[in-house]
Amino acid sequence: MTGVVNADSVTKRYGEVLGLNRFTASFPSGITGLVGPNGAGKSTLFRLLAGQLRSDAGSLTLLGFPAWGQGEFRRRVGYCPEHAALFDWMTGFDFVTTLLRVDGFSRANAQERAGRAIETVGLTEARDRRLKAYSKGMRQRIKLAQCIAHDPELILLDEPLNGVDPVGRATLSALMRQLSTTGHHLIVSSHVLYEVERLTGQIVMISHGQAIAQGDLHRIRDLIDSHPHMVDLETPDPRGLARLLGAWDHVVSIEFAGPEKLRVLTRSPEAFYAALPALVVTENLAVRSVHSADDNLDAVFRYLAGGGR
Amino acid sequence: MSISAPRYGAAPVARTGRIHRTLAIVHRELLRRAGLGTILVLALTYLAVTLVLTINTDFASLTGSLTLATFETPYASPAWPFLMLIVATSVGAGSLAEDVGNRSITLYFSRPIRRIDYLAAKTAATGTWMVIAAVGPALLGLAVILALGWAPASLVLAGAGAFVATGLLASVFFTGLALALSSLTTRSLYAGVAIFGVVLSLEIGAPLVSGLTGNSSAAYASPITDILSVAQSAFGISGPFATDPLTSAALLAFGGGLLAIFAGWRISRVEVVGE
Numbered sequence: 057m058t059g060v061v062n063a064d065s066v067t068k069r070y071g072e073v074l075g076l077n078r079f080t081a082s083f084p085s086g087i088t089g090l091v092g093p094n095g096a097g098k099s100t101l102f103r104l105l106a107g108q109l110r111s112d113a114g115s116l117t118l119l120g121f122p123a124w125g126q127g128e129f130r131r132r133v134g135y136c137p138e139h140a141a142l143f144d145w146m147t148g149f150d151f152v153t154t155l156l157r158v159d160g161f162s163r164a165n166a167q168e169r170a171g172r173a174i175e176t177v178g179l180t181e182a183r184d185r186r187l188k189a190y191s192k193g194m195r196q197r198i199k200l201a202q203c204i205a206h207d208p209e210l211i212l213l214d215e216p217l218n219g220v221d222p223v224g225r226a227t228l229s230a231l232m233r234q235l236s237t238t239g240h241h242l243i244v245s246s247h248v249l250y251e252v253e254r255l256t257g258q259i260v261m262i263s264h265g266q267a268i269a270q271g272d273l274h275r276i277r278d279l280i281d282s283h284p285h286m287v288d289l290e291t292p293d294p295r296g297l298a299r300l301l302g303a304w305d306h307v308v309s310i311e312f313a314g315p316e317k318l319r320v321l322t323r324s325p326e327a328f329y330a331a332l333p334a335l336v337v338t339e340n341l342a343v344r345s346v347h348s349a350d351d352n353l354d355a356v357f358r359y360l361a362g363g364g365r
Numbered sequence: 366m367s368i369s370a371p372r373y374g375a376a377p378v379a380r381t382g383r384i385h386r387t388l389a390i391v392h393r394e395l396l397r398r399a400g401l402g403t404i405l406v407l408a409l410t411y412l413a414v415t416l417v418l419t420i421n422t423d424f425a426s427l428t429g430s431l432t433l434a435t436f437e438t439p440y441a442s443p444a445w446p447f448l449m450l451i452v453a454t455s456v457g458a459g460s461l462a463e464d465v466g467n468r469s470i471t472l473y474f475s476r477p478i479r480r481i482d483y484l485a486a487k488t489a490a491t492g493t494w495m496v497i498a499a500v501g502p503a504l505l506g507l508a509v510i511l512a513l514g515w516a517p518a519s520l521v522l523a524g525a526g527a528f529v530a531t532g533l534l535a536s537v538f539f540t541g542l543a544l545a546l547s548s549l550t551t552r553s554l555y556a557g558v559a560i561f562g563v564v565l566s567l568e569i570g571a572p573l574v575s576g577l578t579g580n581s582s583a584a585y586a587s588p589i590t591d592i593l594s595v596a597q598s599a600f601g602i603s604g605p606f607a608t609d610p611l612t613s614a615a616l617l618a619f620g621g622g623l624l625a626i627f628a629g630w631r632i633s634r635v636e637v638v639g640e
Contacts, residue, residue, distance in 0.1 A: 135475035143469060341512070
């Protein structure tokens with residue numbers, strides 16, 4: 057295997073539970089999407105790659121180095137974890153600067169890079185605010201800033217768009233594409249296939265700790281299309297948003313799932329995700345978060361894992 | 366015309382060495398623990414120790430009984446080891462436990478920082494706070510005495526040496542204990558309770574065992590007794606001591622070091638498991 061990241065029969069157990077089960081895949085250069093439902097083993101793989109976990113069996117390398125440990129090669133890797141407490145008593149700027157200094161940058165260089173990374177993720181106005189005052193979307197952005205600030209060759213992004221508002225998603229997706237055009241290698245995990253599809257055609261699908269498909273995304277697209285896609289939206293005006301979404305012909309149903317929560321079922325997620333940011337901007341809507349449930353994908357994963365039965 | 370994938374071509378940047386990277390964590394840790402509670406406890410300690418030292422010295426010089434032992438007063442009472450216990454709990458209990466518990470350790474371990482450097486940074490930060498609490502107040506008190514001219518400089522210098530020696534030993538032990546217990550859990554509360562539990566159990570248990578078995582060496586098991594013996598000896602007080610001061614000093618240093626090594630062993634194996 058000659059990928060940027062190579063996994064050969066990697067197994068990771070949490071007691072009786074199998075996190076990864078003889079996972080074998082090769083992640084080539086450019087952007088690769090790691091797609092799978094929640095609990096499939098995506099975060100376990102990322103933690104193994106980030107040197108947080110030690111595999112029980114198999115071989116896992118990134119940039120040619122064994123994944124376990126904190127060697128100097130780590131400066132060539134950026135990691136944006138899905139769940140990690142930030143240093144809440146710090147400002148966003150101090151947070152990124154501190155981690156850059158741990159990376160080995162001088163104070164002046166770290167401050168300069170931190171400012172640039174924060175600007176890249178669109179948080180310049182909030183950079184001097186304490187992290188505890190950041191929204192979920194802002195926290196995702198600042199995590200991304202610390203991940204890219206040292207200009208790493210390999211960038212590991214674990215569910216980077218989770219909890220980010222629609223406009224933010226578009227911005228961050230554009231940033232990821234831009235990074236790939238400058239030769240950075242990105243591995244982006246998501247339980248939402250459509251998010252990944254807009255970034256890359258190169259994917260690894262994971263289910264129950266095993267790689268069940270790898271390669272061109274378009275080959276499995278047809279399987280996905282037959283399943284309606286569920287999207288949860290958080291907004292202070294669910295009725296107003298529901299009225300606008302109801303006019304879209306691919307929207308199958310709309311459910312008020314909470315006082316400020318809307319659950320939408322769409323036949324064409326691609327069209328939905330493409331049109332939503334424009335709707336938010338033109339109608340001046342406040343959509344706080346967009347979350348895609350993965351129930352529909354489960355069916356596809358079961359299908360693939362079952363060998364097409 | 367040929368088409369090829371873009372190549373990563375960021376220019377290499379000069380990086381600082383391991384020590385600077387470790388110091389970056391120390392700096393962050395020192396700031397992290399500089400909360401209002403810690404500052405308040407320290408301010409009260411500095412004030413109390415300075416007052417006790419100066420009043421005692423003034424009284425002793427008036428009565429003509431000023432000796433090195435005069436300076437021992439703040440360290441003579443068990444209140445001082447208990448203060449160390451409080452500081453160790455507030456700055457050390459969460460040192461490792463919090464990072465593992467809330468997974469912020471992830472942010473460090475994905476960087477080119479060795480686990481041993483991470484632990485060294487945590488030890489240095491906790492140790493610094495312990496020294497600030499253990500030695501700082503007495504040195505301030507002595508500086509005031511020297512400035513007021515209430516004691517000869519040679520005596521003040523000897524007193525400073527005694528405070529530094531005793532304070533450093535106590536700091537080494539409590540730092541090691543706090544880190545070791547912090548490495549055993551993911552909750553700082555549990556580590557804090559454990560620090561108090563261990564020290565108080567030994568303080569109560571050691572004399573009991575000593576009394577029941579008739580074996581006086583059991584007294585060495587109590588770190589507070591060890592610290593008080595070392596302090597009394599350092600300030601020139603003649604015995605008898607509850608424990609031999611030299612043996613106690615060695616036990617405190619060795620115990621603290623051993624506990625820190627244990628914390629290092631734990632950290633070298635820690636895995637950050639998700640939800």
